[in-house]
Amino acid sequence: MRASNYHINTLKEAPSEAEVASHQLMTRAGMIRKVAGGIYTYMPMGLKVLRKIENIVRQEMDAAGAIELLMPVVQPAELWMESGRWEQYGPELLRIKDRHGRDFVLQPTSEEVITDIVRNEIHSWRQLPRNFYHIQTKFRDERRPRFGLMRGREFTMKDAYSFDRDEASAQSSYDAMYDAYTRIFQRLGLEFRAVAADTGSIGGSRSHEFQVIADTGEDLIVYNPDTQYAANIELADAPGLIQHRAEATQPLQKTATPNASKCELVAELLGVPLDRTVKSIVLAADDPDAPGQSRIWLLLVRGDHELNEVKVGKLPGLEQGYRLATEDEIKSAFGCPPGYLGPVQTARPVQIVADRTVANMSDFICGANDEGFHLTGVNWGRDLPEPAVADLRNVVAGDPDPQGGRLAIQRGIEVGHIFFLGDKYSKALNATYLDTDGKPAVLQMGCYGIGISRISAAAIEQNHDDKGIVWPRAIAPFEVVVCPMGWSKSETVRNAAETLYEQLRQEGVDVILDDRDARPGVMFADWELIGVPLRVTVGERGLNEGIVELQQRSTGQTEKIPADSALSQVLERLKSLA
């Protein structure tokens, strides 16, 4: 490609709303342009990146035996009603009406449609297993779209759906996708981690996320540097930190703690470590015994720990949803406003659940259910009944791994997610096949997503510096840029640059010749911002000495190479890049 025939339009400034590097840099490099909140045009170079990602995903899906088809963007509401998600899905599901007033959705995901297809297309065990996938535009009506392509409303995803006879076969299909995803992210040239994850609104019994490691990631990954273990913090088991509960040594005492409504303040006031305190979180949920009324829950985690909402949502009784209790509810249950609550002698009965660590604490400190007062020397069994126990907290770095070693935490960006669905959708939509015994059996499903457009943003979050993007070779908009110094002035330079450009093209390299006749500073800044892995600078002075300059974007290092072996050296360097 010649730059003069292409569209290159870099910007000095990113839009003020761009909070993250990928949003800023993709906009500045001219890869995306905003059309509306969370809706972008992929400009030519942005689209090239997207297509390269798509192609790698497609090749590996095909190699894994998945079959590509294409389901529509606009899907009839009937199927979503049949699965129950028409009701369950929140306002992120954009519901629309056609000219006749019939209900449709803009697809955020296609479990319903694929299951409908398969229940009509798959009749016999002979047709199994099958894995269908598509790469399609999706829409999720985010309340507050932001971070550019990281959390857009319209985006591109690859979705695959596997159908199997039984759980063992479905596990094989799942494993094959796990392996394909591993190859995909390796080929994309990204540092990533496959982590056990929660199944969320998609459902199913187990899942793995593929996380691109980046300091700006929204997800926290818990892993053990010494083993294969990695899990999203939502799911990662937090060990009890106290093996055996110590004997009580202190009497129960009520202590004035005026204005100390948080554990940190109480610990400071009383001059004790924060890990002697217990934090009280009050939730409300529907009371199964009294329809229409709420039951009040008191969850306890150690003062230095954080409540894990996903784990809370799995507690028996809270699976159908919960919310923070209102101040009125709190006062009525505890006889006290928030800030001084605790499990000892509540005004009315509440459901108390203690985190594993809290359950083994002794002589601990918690609110006294009396404004301005805390209790010290609190002991289970003596001062209050033994609690129900559960894992309620987030892992923190340094927690011991029960398998040995210590857990570490890093940030990641979720770019892929694979789910073992079982029969959740196939049962709801009655997708069956005739098994070897001639009897109908329900299909076992898996689903497997990759955020194509999000990968482009995640790659930048992981790979950028103060000059711009540092693309991995596999998904760079161009692999090599040839920059002639003084295009319009020197025929020698023009000829040498053209020759190298044509030679690289012949070798199948995705190369761009910057024939815009721009000043070197402008050219260099543009290509550093755009992030092309290799730059070859061709100048008259160098040519007189028989050399051209080769710069590698990732290291910033420039070296002089012989002009007459430039082609082979560039090819070799390209090969060495991830």
Added chain:
Amino acid sequence: MRASNYHINTLKEAPSEAEVASHQLMTRAGMIRKVAGGIYTYMPMGLKVLRKIENIVRQEMDAAGAIELLMPVVQPAELWMESGRWEQYGPELLRIKDRHGRDFVLQPTSEEVITDIVRNEIHSWRQLPRNFYHIQTKFRDERRPRFGLMRGREFTMKDAYSFDRDEASAQSSYDAMYDAYTRIFQRLGLEFRAVAADTGSIGGSRSHEFQVIADTGEDLIVYNPDTQYAANIELADAPGLIQHRAEATQPLQKTATPNASKCELVAELLGVPLDRTVKSIVLAADDPDAPGQSRIWLLLVRGDHELNEVKVGKLPGLEQGYRLATEDEIKSAFGCPPGYLGPVQTARPVQIVADRTVANMSDFICGANDEGFHLTGVNWGRDLPEPAVADLRNVVAGDPDPQGGRLAIQRGIEVGHIFFLGDKYSKALNATYLDTDGKPAVLQMGCYGIGISRISAAAIEQNHDDKGIVWPRAIAPFEVVVCPMGWSKSETVRNAAETLYEQLRQEGVDVILDDRDARPGVMFADWELIGVPLRVTVGERGLNEGIVELQQRSTGQTEKIPADSALSQVLERLKSLA
């Protein structure tokens, strides 16, 4: 590809709603499955066809210097309001609201978004000309979607948009697209014709449609077999068939024509040729002199001719729209119900326009404005004033071409349309650039569409027989199918089939090996329905004699070829196919 790893699901019956061959055959061959009215899933083989079409289009667009980008499916209403099309576009524009109640559309076309991009991206004459294109999902909320992919609601199109400094340069861009389209349809292997066409709701000053020739086409193409002339019948100039008006020879007479309310009945009753009669069509349109009231128009075409609604819509005074007059309006204007109307002595003044041919008729027959009566021997100038004259009718086959020869008519399916837009959108959206003189000037635009998914259907309408689809090689889901006879029974057959299959794959042929172990009749019927261009049948008896069978789908002819030169013969035959 091996059939056992692929999804092949042919049907004996097409759905009853499928009225045209492409809809029936794509469904029966398992290429599409309906999700809702006008909304389909492209099953694996249907998607393969679509991708092959897309690739040819992309290659030729790139070769023509157009630059690919990707605009979103969901577009903000603001831009459509700015261009005025939010109001002008009918209910086919699906208007939606997001969760915050903001207005959006599902794009049926992207003039607004591209013009918005360009007004922000193009600043200087140095950046011109530019041609941007995208291949994207579109939505048109057809009142009555039908004919499968021919008139769907969700479909795939390629849209290109060119931006130029002046009209001459814009014409060059237009011509380059005309040439690219010609190459595209040649490469697709389709019989097609580029025809001058009306610009319709897109607007602009001139346009060409690319029509795939097919008896089932909805469009009528007027062409001259001896010249390059071709135009959509909507636009094609209909010559006046009478060079000079003859002198009046008959007196004006009122004749009873009971129950003869149509020209055909009058001609039969009076024993005269149909071309002696004149047909009266009564329209109503807003009266510019009396706001809120309608003006009545009487249009006259010869009894054997048909009114052309597009031409009528271009008459001064009818450009803003018109409708058929109601029976009350007709009675009030003519003092007579429909069936016996004419231009002589109307009850009230009406706007009379005669077709070119009618304007030169003499001694003609028309309604008498008296129920059950017609006038004969009617003559312009003598019996009624000279009329306003315009081209009002459709060309009929055999009409003389003013450039020599006679006009013919054939049916076509519109699969491409290129428009010379001028400044319609750039002016409305204020898309300007700084010209060489440093002053802002309005961009000249063109837009260029290709119906990617419709091409797949049009190709079938043109190429099918009673056994199924006959794909042109370039867009067939597979180029060659290898059919082994007795896959599970004969190792000789398996080896020979595998070998040929692998050899063809090595040569880059898109080949499928039918290893389903199905009966020959089932296999042959499937592949004839699916329409693969070449079939190689490998059987034990043939192999013993050193031969395999090669069948060409388009001719149905089978020939025995030496097994040991099968590869080269298949390759040669493939080359000979369009």
